[in-house]
Amino acid sequence: MSPPLLETYRVGRRYGDFVALRDVTLRVHPGETVAIVGPNGAGKTTLVNVLTGLLRPSEGWVRFLGSDIAGAGPVRLAQLGMARAFQLVQVFPELTAAETIAVGALAQAGRGRRMLASLGADRALRARVEEVAAVFGLGPVLHRPARELSQGQKKLLDVASAFALRPTVILLDEPTSGVATADKHGIMATLTEAARRAGVQALLLVEHDIDLVETYATRVVGLRGGEVLADLPVRAFFADEEVTAALVGRRPARGAQG
Amino acid sequence: MRGGALLAALAAVAALAAAPPLLGEYRTTLLLPVFGYGVALLGLNLLFGYGGLVSFGHAMFVAAGAYAAAVVTGVWRIESFEAVLLAAAAAGLALALPVGALCARYTKIFFGMLTLAFGMLFHSFLFKFYGLTGGDQGMRVRRPTLLGLEFEELDKTAFLVGPYYWYCLAVAALLALLMWRIVRSPFGLALRAQRDNPRKAEYLGVEVRRTRFVAFLVSAAFGAVGGAMLAVPTGLADPELAYWTHSGTLVFMTLLGGFAHFAGPLLGALAYVLLQDWLMSLTPYWRLLLGAVLALIVLACPQGLMGLPALLRARLAARRRRAAAPHPAPAE
Amino acid sequence: MAALIEVLAAGLFHAAVLFLVAAGLQLVFGVQRILNLACGSFYALGAYLGVTAGGLALGAGLSPLLALPLLVLAGAAVAALGPPVERLLRLVYDRDESFQLLLTFALVLMFQDLIRMGWGSQPQQVEGVYLAYGQVQLGAARIPVWNLLVLAAAIAIAGGLGLFLQRTDFGRILRATAENRRMAASLGVDTGRVYAAVFTLGTALGGIGGALVVPAAAAVPEKAVELVVEAFAVVVIGGLGSMPGALAGAAIVGLLRAGALLVWPELELLAVYAVVVAVLLLRPAGLFGRPAA
Ligand SMILES: Nc1ncnc2c1ncn2[C@@H]1O[C@H](COP(=O)(O)OP(=O)(O)OP(=O)(O)O)[C@@H](O)[C@H]1O
Ligand SMILES: [Mg+2]
Numbered sequence: 001m002s003p004p005l006l007e008t009y010r011v012g013r014r015y016g017d018f019v020a021l022r023d024v025t026l027r028v029h030p031g032e033t034v035a036i037v038g039p040n041g042a043g044k045t046t047l048v049n050v051l052t053g054l055l056r057p058s059e060g061w062v063r064f065l066g067s068d069i070a071g072a073g074p075v076r077l078a079q080l081g082m083a084r085a086f087q088l089v090q091v092f093p094e095l096t097a098a099e100t101i102a103v104g105a106l107a108q109a110g111r112g113r114r115m116l117a118s119l120g121a122d123r124a125l126r127a128r129v130e131e132v133a134a135v136f137g138l139g140p141v142l143h144r145p146a147r148e149l150s151q152g153q154k155k156l157l158d159v160a161s162a163f164a165l166r167p168t169v170i171l172l173d174e175p176t177s178g179v180a181t182a183d184k185h186g187i188m189a190t191l192t193e194a195a196r197r198a199g200v201q202a203l204l205l206v207e208h209d210i211d212l213v214e215t216y217a218t219r220v221v222g223l224r225g226g227e228v229l230a231d232l233p234v235r236a237f238f239a240d241e242e243v244t245a246a247l248v249g250r251r252p253a254r255g256a257q258g
Numbered sequence: 259m260r261g262g263a264l265l266a267a268l269a270a271v272a273a274l275a276a277a278p279p280l281l282g283e284y285r286t287t288l289l290l291p292v293f294g295y296g297v298a299l300l301g302l303n304l305l306f307g308y309g310g311l312v313s314f315g316h317a318m319f320v321a322a323g324a325y326a327a328a329v330v331t332g333v334w335r336i337e338s339f340e341a342v343l344l345a346a347a348a349a350g351l352a353l354a355l356p357v358g359a360l361c362a363r364y365t366k367i368f369f370g371m372l373t374l375a376f377g378m379l380f381h382s383f384l385f386k387f388y389g390l391t392g393g394d395q396g397m398r399v400r401r402p403t404l405l406g407l408e409f410e411e412l413d414k415t416a417f418l419v420g421p422y423y424w425y426c427l428a429v430a431a432l433l434a435l436l437m438w439r440i441v442r443s444p445f446g447l448a449l450r451a452q453r454d455n456p457r458k459a460e461y462l463g464v465e466v467r468r469t470r471f472v473a474f475l476v477s478a479a480f481g482a483v484g485g486a487m488l489a490v491p492t493g494l495a496d497p498e499l500a501y502w503t504h505s506g507t508l509v510f511m512t513l514l515g516g517f518a519h520f521a522g523p524l525l526g527a528l529a530y531v532l533l534q535d536w537l538m539s540l541t542p543y544w545r546l547l548l549g550a551v552l553a554l555i556v557l558a559c560p561q562g563l564m565g566l567p568a569l570l571r572a573r574l575a576a577r578r579r580r581a582a583a584p585h586p587a588p589a590e
Numbered sequence: 591m592a593a594l595i596e597v598l599a600a601g602l603f604h605a606a607v608l609f610l611v612a613a614g615l616q617l618v619f620g621v622q623r624i625l626n627l628a629c630g631s632f633y634a635l636g637a638y639l640g641v642t643a644g645g646l647a648l649g650a651g652l653s654p655l656l657a658l659p660l661l662v663l664a665g666a667a668v669a670a671l672g673p674p675v676e677r678l679l680r681l682v683y684d685r686d687e688s689f690q691l692l693l694t695f696a697l698v699l700m701f702q703d704l705i706r707m708g709w710g711s712q713p714q715q716v717e718g719v720y721l722a723y724g725q726v727q728l729g730a731a732r733i734p735v736w737n738l739l740v741l742a743a744a745i746a747i748a749g750g751l752g753l754f755l756q757r758t759d760f761g762r763i764l765r766a767t768a769e770n771r772r773m774a775a776s777l778g779v780d781t782g783r784v785y786a787a788v789f790t791l792g793t794a795l796g797g798i799g800g801a802l803v804v805p806a807a808a809a810v811p812e813k814a815v816e817l818v819v820e821a822f823a824v825v826v827i828g829g830l831g832s833m834p835g836a837l838a839g840a841a842i843v844g845l846l847r848a849g850a851l852l853v854w855p856e857l858e859l860l861a862v863y864a865v866v867v868a869v870l871l872l873r874p875a876g877l878f879g880r881p882a883a
Contacts, residue, residue: 052461078463092454095447103451106444107463115445115472161462312688360871367625367687371826372870378819379863386856503815506627506695513692543707549699556693557681 012059035217083167104164294488299523301480307517310453315377323485324495328397339402350482358474396496516562592730605844606744610799614792630818631701636665636797637809644716654722668797672790713808829879
């Protein structure tokens, strides 16, 4: 098997006396879509924060593409090729959709610091922005400020700007939270398709919607009380009644529409 | 749209260039500070409008530029105004390097307080170190040469309303062009991105602190160059230039013009200078009226003069809607 | 030694006055989250009201020994401005901080001229009170009793404020509102009334601070803008919104200025701002503030 892209070893994280993560060992390989599931407060967001270098683990280590990234910070990770979208949708309210995507695209091209280059005259940038926007269906709203977009469009824009970094790995913390149930599959389909087209090698996904997990994930990591209870291929995960009962409550009726 | 902006800018420069003979000496003198303030405010607004950082210490850089002009012309006896402007920019940068490195770590109220504290630190240095700075007397700024020309045949006023006026207009126009490039560059985009959402900006690879720091440096250099331009007509660099109320006035001017628009600070400089002159002619208590105007802008028109058309349009549309629908429409 | 004691006493006198103004600033910041640049204007107004009231009363034959309560009352009269000004500020409670700051800056400009309209630009003082209480002899040092009285008054006010905030129902409501506006409102607290009361109290404190100074030093219109920065320094050093912080910060600033004056006069204010900068960099929340989450 190829070496892991992202790897944690016995990672622990404490907030004061409270242990939010304990002994988490995890590997993400190319081609995988790993879903992290677990009840509220299980430590999913904390794990994502550790994986994206925002939080330094109290114990253990985290590696991305072979280098230690404990507490490396988001900027460095963006440069290395890891992108992230947040649980609560994050946009730049006054920036247009095109500008938002351009922020990521410029950083990826290593041109984000230039002070006298004209954005308007940058053809390559415009092409790249339009390409990313097209994948996410944002073409029609490209020149609208983000604050005017619908919640679903904001979510897509949040993710689209992350994709503009051409990441190797992308972490999505509940990409469909706050979106109407009917739209969830649409967004996930867009995301996975975009990831495939953009050459993203692995997706990490925090998701409460079990139906989505079953449809899109290749592997499921179940967290509870900060510990990994299960780390199984998606089929095996859903075949194990005990595990699903402990982690996701009920087994969803197949094909059920919420 | 872009063409429109360019056309408007050219028209404004042409109008200002043609103004002196039409306005006469007194009113032209009145316009002189507009250029210096305009440049200083372009710098301030890079932080305020584009970076979301309200500095209550920007006057420190204006003062630094004025004192640089005094030192270059009065102490070093170098008369070239080009040298003065370069020295002012250098002084502004030198002061901003340590100050900005520290201030770039903060935002919002803490950024405001820290810049205010640094400004007052600089003020008390200017005020107390009599031997170096002339204390409350300040330092004389001597008349410079422009592009090596002395204009000996002109008396002071003729020099100011003639060559100096056009020179400052040109400098302001060039620096506005430079700032226009900066705010439309990848750097300018990063600056606006960190203003709107620093966390998200970092995840998109924006080095937030570095971006703020660089903006601070540019802002300081513009402030100092503006300060040098202001000091020639008054012939004086004095500590009051660095006082915190002057910083407050600079923010006021920017707000008056409209911080959300590129041209806002320039319009704000012009409007403030005219407004102040008019109020001073009305009453010795002009500050009272000025304060009332500021309060009114904050409360009723936070987008300033540049935002006024949009505001009026919105009001009008609302009224028309109300007139068209006499019965309150049910909420959706 | 004598000089040292005299300087120390002057520093404490200054600290006492600064504390009053800073306490007002803290109350308002703690509850309304507004940093009020006009706090210095209330101080200046208090000073001028003190000048007028003192002049009238002494002219009418009031004993200078009754000047202390008289001036406290005159300064507290500035509180009349509290409710209308609070109504104005209420319009920007949920606006960006820069707008709040600018609105209070507008007040600074307006009050500066209102004071000029009322009292002119000449320095004005209450004569014949400062030394009426005599001086105490401490070794070779002589300290005016007035300074000690003001110090005692400030300490009494600080104690009273502490008791008020900790022990009374209204104090508890006030702290709850400072802690969490929305929660307090949902518990049935009339936050509008709390805001008006807090702001008025803050105004009165600033006014009293100003009125107590006029026997010792003349009132000038510029004092309004000078004092803001010092009061600012106090709250930054002590920690925004913290009452013990205001006390400690005022003592530090007062003594620092006095000490610098003794050692190296050029450094007087420089030393204060240098400490402010150091505190902001090393402990942005101030000595007594809670770090922002
Ligand atoms: N900054 C913090 N300080 C203290 N405790 C924290 C902090 N952040 C999270 N926690 C606690 O750590 C635990 C894990 O939180 P985390 O946000 O990682 O859970 P989660 O699995 O993402 O939950 P959710 O499904 O609600 O998003 C929770 O009990 C939470 O209260
Ligand atoms: Mg979470």
